Amino acid sequence: MTYRTETLLKRPDARTISVPGDVAFHRTMHYRAVPLAALLEGIGRDDHLQFVAGDGFAAEIPATLLMNMQGSEAWLAIEDPSRPWRALDKNRGSAGPFYVVWTRPQAARVGQEQWPYQLARIRKLGGVAERFPAILPDPSLPADSDVQRGFAVFQRTCFACHTLNAQGDSKLGPDLNLPHNPTEYLRADLLRAFIRNPQSLRQWPQAKMQGFDTHALSDADLDAVLAYLRHMAGRKPGH
Template sequence: MKRLLAGLALNLLALAPTIRAAELKLELGHGVRVYHTAELLQRKDVRRITVPADVAFGRVMHYRAIPLRALLDGIAPDDHLQFVATDGFAAEIPAALILNGHGSVAWLAIEDPAQPWPALASGHGHAGPFYLVWTQPQAAHIGPEQWPYQLAAIRQLAGVAERFPAILPDPSLPAGSEVRRGFAVFQRTCFACHTLNGEGDAKLGPDLNLPHNPTEYLGNELLRAYVRNPQSLHRWPQAKMSGFDRQTLSDVELDALLAYLRHMAGRKATTAGAP
């Protein structure tokens, strides 16, 4: 019995540095603010919330969480935020969506080391220690790419168009064109995992234009099926890309996305630094 207790004590000591190392960095234009798990769990605005259809777990989940806007001191609706995960995921979310979600509320869910969250399905690892979740996400049409887990940093940055000009469609296209609408869909659904023309901060998936654009090697119907269900093309249990159903990505939006990708196949990066 003493040996068992001693072993448990050693395991807890081994875990202690990991628990202490759980930190979230906020870079909001006035220096870097670092929050640790224990500090966040002790805040007075921590709430117990229920998420009926959690994106990462695919079921009802219960969290201890803080309204995210409470941590965003000095952020204005016109600002742009990037949410960076430890697995290379980088979600670009307008601050207005968090400050005024028209009924959707963004929460920073905090994993309590004493009550860890379950592992994610299909070998996708663990969602902790921090996770951006939403209540009433349908009110503001929050998509699955706007639920970043394994969250490590939140940054205030210039908008995507300013930071990554090589992903922009031809500026001569009219504002309401299908390609421009597809560019908006691309930013919401693809840019959190993929780069394009070598530009972007995500490091989870391959570049979608270099050396080849998917519209160059997949037919329209096969590509549409792949976006809906990646396993329909490659059956790979460890694959991280999840499909986009019609509730998340309508057929009209998918058509626009493919129009943007076809357009960008003719606008490959040609700078010396491009791959």
């Protein structure tokens, strides 16, 4: 289904919401928005959705998280052409026309990569494991292992911008295993510093990668995703 700005703004369930600590604007923002679950007609809780931005960013969000009516709630914020939002910093343009925002995101541990802005389309797809088998860790590893936990974190944070083993939908950032995995050429302390603040390692005004502070990515989650990356360095195609 195609939605237009004017149609969404006229919906009876459109309302003004306040979003403290907005991920894109780093301040409290106020939006006209519609509950995202109300727009997902025909989508079941077991479905998997991909939110694709105009620049190619592709956020993978399970429908069960979007339909969670207790705790965190997802909204589709709609930019009114007569009252445009302020520009994003670092020359990133506008967050409009549509932006997925959350109220009480901490309740469901919603990650900053699950706030896609400049939204162009929503796609119903198979799960990540089904579509991209080359990114899977060794299936014999226990579900509670650091590698398996890191794989879950990778999907929530890194996979929106990067491919791995040449698989994935987003091409904003480089592949994280081919030809070399970052754990193969960066010391662990430097890689941690880079993920926290990319500009601390290599200053580049045009860089697109946003850092992950401890609120967005805990130390335990960072350790887990690094364990996954180290593991995948030994699971390249043809190895």
